Each structure stands twice: as structure tokens, then as C-alpha cells.
Amino acid sequence: MALALAALPGAAAAQAGCSRELVVPVAPIGLSVTVTGEEVAGVYPEVLRSSLAREGCPLKFSVVPRARQELMFETGRADLLVPATRTPKRDESGVFVPMVSSRAMVISMMHAERAPLRNLADLQARREIRVVLVRGFDYGESYQALIKELDQQGRLLLAVDAVSVARMLGNGMAEATVMAPSILVGAMLGDARVRPLLEQLRYEPMDELPWGESGVYVSKTALSEADRQSLLALLERAAKSGQIWREFVKHYPPGSLTGSVRPR
Numbered sequence: 001m002a003l004a005l006a007a008l009p010g011a012a013a014a015q016a017g018c019s020r021e022l023v024v025p026v027a028p029i030g031l032s033v034t035v036t037g038e039e040v041a042g043v044y045p046e047v048l049r050s051s052l053a054r055e056g057c058p059l060k061f062s063v064v065p066r067a068r069q070e071l072m073f074e075t076g077r078a079d080l081l082v083p084a085t086r087t088p089k090r091d092e093s094g095v096f097v098p099m100v101s102s103r104a105m106v107i108s109m110m111h112a113e114r115a116p117l118r119n120l121a122d123l124q125a126r127r128e129i130r131v132v133l134v135r136g137f138d139y140g141e142s143y144q145a146l147i148k149e150l151d152q153q154g155r156l157l158l159a160v161d162a163v164s165v166a167r168m169l170g171n172g173m174a175e176a177t178v179m180a181p182s183i184l185v186g187a188m189l190g191d192a193r194v195r196p197l198l199e200q201l202r203y204e205p206m207d208e209l210p211w212g213e214s215g216v217y218v219s220k221t222a223l224s225e226a227d228r229q230s231l232l233a234l235l236e237r238a239a240k241s242g243q244i245w246r247e248f249v250k251h252y253p254p255g256s257l258t259g260s261v262r263p264r
Helices: 002-016 043-051 066-074 120-125 141-153 162-170 181-189 195-200 225-241 243-251
Strands: 022-026 034-036 039-041 059-063 080-085 094-102 105-109 131-134 156-159 176-179 201-205 212-219 261-263
Touching (some): 080 094, 105 162, 131 141, 141 156, 195 201, 212 225
Parallel strands (some): 022 059, 131 156
Antiparallel strands (some): 094 261, 105 201
16 A cells, blocks of 8 residues: 555656646757658657657647757756756756667768777877867767867867768768767768768767766756656656667667667
């Protein structure tokens, strides 16, 4: 009986739904979030629709650049930030629900003849390597420190999305990027102009970019306490069910997630 009673608050929250439509800005990010015209799809939108919208928490998606998506969440103008890697900065604005484990790597083209990079310090020291990053991406403190150092060295290029990064790597405007391989692979699979470059990518894990958690942030300020608790309960249930990993496996080609994404 005690166990049953202890379970009631979470169960009630999961069944209560939400008091209003949820504001969910998104940006294209590999196959995790895809945008075709006005249609938002991909791994995370499908999971949100099945785990939230069907349980009484309707979703209002809007398509924005990644940097604006981050800003909207930080300033309380978005209810969810999805997908997102967990970082201390984001923890200030939201409550995190981990869905999968992921890691970022240095990615470059195989035809570039250079010695392997062992860590981010190596990358910083190799001043001939221009680095393109997606504006608004964040993989933690080491990543942010890298951005500052590259900017000071005049070697930093910023792109609006992963497809733009792939184009810049392909045409020689940049020699390397840093992101989760699944994001770049997913973006390239969806764009015929850069798809042929997939077999030419070189992946290098960095000591400073270990495996971390990736998932959904729920706003601390934009939502009522009741809605926030409902969302946390529903998202945690979806995470435990393994639904998110099944969606990744469904969307990505066999073997393409190895070393980049794994179940929670």
C-alpha cells in the first residue's frame, strides 16, 4: 500500500496533461529534428508527439535558427529545449530529462593529410586548421573554452546548421568541426549535395569531450509548477520505455550511431 501511495503523485501528474499548448521552437539537427517546408519531423518530434501530445499536452512547433532557439529558452519564451546536451549553463534555465548518451568529436575530411589530434589542446595548437561550428551548439565548458580560443586566433567560423558545416568542409572553407557525429551524418543524409562526402569523414574522439547525456530540457520559468511536473513525468516515462532509442535506430542507417549515440 505504501508503495502504491508513493507512486500516486507522479502517476497523477502524468495523467493530468497540460493547461495550455506548449511552445517548442526547433532547429534542423541531423535526423533528430528535420524540417520540410512547415513540417517538423525526426526522432525527437515523433517522441514528443507520442509521449506528450497524446497525453493532453499539445505542441506548437516553430522553426528558428539554433542560436535563437537557445535564447528563447534562456529568456522563458520556450517551454522545451530539444534536443540538448546537458550543460551547467542550460541547467540554470531548465530541468533536464536524459534520453540517450552521446558524445561530440572532431570531424574532418579524410583527404586532409595531417597527424592525428589527441585532444583539444592539439586542435588549438594546430593553427593551420580552420574550425567551423554551429552557432548555438554547446558541449560543455571545454567546448566553450575552445570557441573562445579559436575566436581569438581568428580560426573560428560559425554556421547556422550542420548542412552548412558539411558544405564548408567539402569546399575547403574549413578543415574541421566539432559536434556529435550523428548530427552531421543525419544532416548529410538528408541533403543530396553533400551526401557523397559521408564516406570521406574522419572522426577523432577527444579526451575533453566524453560521453554525456542528451535529451530534453523543461523550462523552470515559462511553465506552471503543475505543467512542469506533468511534463517531467511524461518525459521520464518515455525515456525509461526505450522509445527514443528505437526512433534513433529507425531513422539512422545501421552502424551510423556507433561511437556517437547509445541508449541511456
